[in-house]
Amino acid sequence: MTAIGKVHGVAKARLGGVVPAAVPPVDLVARWIASAAAQGVPIKATAGLHHALRAHRALTYETDAPAAVMHGSSTCSWRRASRTPRSPRIGGAGGLTHRPCIESPRRPRARLIPVLAETDARAFTFDDDAVAWRAVSLSTRR
Numbered sequence: 794m795t796a797i798g799k800v801h802g803v804a805k806a807r808l809g810g811v812v813p814a815a816v817p818p819v820d821l822v823a824r825w826i827a828s829a830a831a832q833g834v835p836i837k838a839t840a841g842l843h844h845a846l847r848a849h850r851a852l853t854y855e856t857d858a859p860a861a862v863m864h865g866s867s868t869c870s871w872r873r874a875s876r877t878p879r880s881p882r883i884g885g886a887g888g889l890t891h892r893p894c895i896e897s898p899r900r901p902r903a904r905l906i907p908v909l910a911e912t913d914a915r916a917f918t919f920d921d922d923a924v925a926w927r928a929v930s931l932s933t934r935r
Contacts, residue, residue, distance in 0.1 A: 809841015813861035
């Protein structure tokens with residue numbers, strides 16, 4: 794991550810695939826996000842983010858497709874609304890790109906893991922001023 798930060802690059806991770814083993818565990822994704830945040834490196838997450846929340850789903854559209862618990866786009870992109878010139882939007886066909894702001898000294902990786910693992914939509918709230926998960930809130934103000 795340090796090398797990516799030195800060249801002002803973007804760290805990309807594939808968070809799914811057509812076999813269950815292609816979906817990385819939550820703690821690994823949390824470590825990746827935390828590392829990027831510590832280095833100030835924007836991240837891009839692709840594959841397996843077709844649904845808003847983490848859930849057990851078929852990995853392809855075939856009738857007998859294997860299934861796995863897939864990461865959700867909302868939980869993987871839960872962040873402050875601040876954007877950088879490298880990351881002008883969230884979502885879209887190419888995956889998610891943003892500067893990771895959920896992780897900071899006040900929000901250790903241990904707190905990020907349950908956010909990424911969340912499967913209950915009622916645990917999240919969104920309004921003009923903040924994005925919240927349970928009792929944790931991040932301001933959307935710059």
